[in-house]
Amino acid sequence: MGGRVPRLVRAVPVLVGVALGVALLPASPALAHNSLTGSNPANGAKVATAPAAVELRFLAKLDPGRTKITVTGPDNIPAAGGEPTFSGSRVRVPFAPGAAGLYIVDYQLPSSDGHPVKGEVRFTLTTGTAAAPPSVSPSASPTPSPTPTSAAPESPSATPVAAGTDDAGRGWLWAAAGGLVLLAALAAGLFLRRRRSTRP
Incomplete structure (x- = not known):
């Protein structure tokens, strides 16, 4: 009985060392990917008032030179009102709303393991600029046909x-x-x- 306790005491430092070693190991590829943590508007949201900008929040700091953000609206019309601005792990893109409908924010950013991270955020704008009605060219009024002028009665050709x-x-x-x-x-x-x- 007395011999077993010293053995357990000796094993404790080994177990602690193994635990520390595992904790200090490099992050696995799954943990190395940067990922989206939130957005404004939120993914799947329906908003009646268009925001001034669309904001995306990520797990790690973003690289402005290697991060791509696009915003498109109904009929795949671009809806970004300017260049994105970065602040640490956040990026804001000026929003230029158009017609009411579905808007898609696509993002692509690098990760520490070299694999690009891609994704999208979707939200619906319930009010927007009304679509311009198709331009209807005024129907050309029919050109009045010229009134046939009655030919002057031919005078009988009298033989002199x-x-x-x-x-x-x-x-x-x-x-x-x-x-x-x-x-x-x-x-x-x-x-x-x-x-x-x-x-x-």
């Missing part, structure tokens, strides 16, 4: 007639008729003369 043509034609007819009458009279006279000369 030489003066006195009608009278000349009629004079020719009268002359022919007179000639025929004269010939008939001569023929009648000759017929009577022959008839008289043939009588006994």
Whole structure:
């Protein structure tokens, strides 16, 4: 019994040393990754009033030169109003709200083991700038068809007639008729003369 106690007493310093060694070992890769601890607006939140800036908080200090933050709104429209500002483990991005809808904050930052840490924060803006209505071009008024102008009545194309043509034609007819009458009279006279000369 007395021999066992000294052995336990001797084992205590060994156990303490092992515990200290484990505590002083380098952090495992899982613990080496920086991670998001909070945001404003919070992930999944619905806000009626748009914040002036979106803030992300991380477990460890951020490297401004190797940290990327993007903010996009509905229809994938950029909603960052300026460059991000860093303060230790926090980063703030000016927020330029647009239409109401879902906004996504994407972040990418390095870690001590060289593997980049990526993630996103989503929140919904319930009020925002109303989407501009589609521009409707005024319908072109139908061009009035020109009123057909009535063509001026065509004056009958009168063939120019030489003066006195009608009278000349009629004079020719009268002359022919007179000639025929004269010939008939001569023929009648000759017929009577022959008839008289043939009588006994």
